[in-house]
Amino acid sequence: MSRRTRKSTAPTKPLLKPPVRIGNLDTAAVIGELRQMHEEAEDENVGRMPADEELFRALLYLETNASALKGAEARRTSAIIRVKLWEYLREQADVHQLAAVQDARAANVEWSALAEPLAVSTPSAAYNKAKRLRASALTDPGCGDRPVRRTPEAVLAAERQAAVRAAAERRAQNEAARRHALLAPVAQRLIEHRTGLDDDDEVTFWLDQIAAVLPNCQTPTQFVSLETYVFAVVRELRKVERTTARPAATTADAQLAYTAANQLVAR
Known part of the structure; x- marks a missing residue:
């Protein structure tokens, strides 16, 4: 045997x-x-x-x-x-x-x-x-x-894993910063021309959220929140257009702001 x-x-x-x-x-x-x-x-x-x-x-x-x-x-x-x-x-x-x-x-x-x-x-x-x-x-x-255990091999493997996680986190933060650089001007235009947008309660609520977070938007969490709010405004404005058959924007500046937000959401 x-x-x-x-x-x-x-x-x-x-x-x-x-x-x-x-x-x-x-x-x-x-x-x-x-x-x-x-x-x-x-x-x-x-x-x-x-x-x-x-x-x-x-x-x-x-x-x-x-x-x-x-x-x-x-x-x-x-x-x-x-x-x-x-x-x-x-x-x-x-x-x-x-x-x-x-x-x-x-x-x-x-x-x-x-x-x-x-x-x-x-x-x-x-x-x-x-x-x-x-x-x-x-x-x-x-x-x-x-x-981890006290062996050079185990420590090296753990350090490599930590480096991979850190690199992924940096990439996510860089992407969030890039998105924010595109998002902030669009959000600002929505707030500046909000009087020309439909005053539906949901639209007003999400615009208020943008107005609250935009002035001090600095952390990755705040970037995500701002993006969520802009997407929500676009979603509600689209719903207004779909259900009422009327334009969501009543002024030229508001229409430009809404168009820019629509294009950003579509990316």
Whole structure:
């Protein structure tokens, strides 16, 4: 019987199974709970325990004085919480060490000079460790925005995905800005000559919306809203023409404004 061959694992497969992270945690509140446990156990040294905000020093105190807790259940609970807090501290260390590395690189520090601070022996190892630290700042949208694994391949794949998303967002913003450059003058003409347009309630409502958003239309969301309002005005004016058999515009300027809006909508 032939032996089954194992399939090789893709180097980016860790992206598919991102690790669980502690994430946001009110560490001062948690330390406060542990302090209360030591007070209730009448820990004679609890007065020397560092402030709740001093996470690292407080953890060292709790470790040294763990035996002051009375009962196995209290000691188990405290130990589990301490494990969680140390894991949280490790996550935060990754984030802030990465920031320090990025600041060093921005200041033209070579990888060779970062090897010793990163506790590695070569510039390439320093580079790879920095890449792994990038995992602390990257998420994979395909897995619920959870962090990626600390492998150079997984980080590189996540960075490529982030670059693709950023490029798509820039294209969308540029297209919105281009559309707005065409739309704003048309919207302005509709407002300027609104008295020459049919005063149907729906037409009036959408013209009021244009008048409200147009003066401070600067964000992509506002661009979309303005376009929606202009399209709605054209739709309602067309309906007026269709249902009443009369022109939607009663003046030459209003007709020109309506025609320009019609042409824009048709693009």
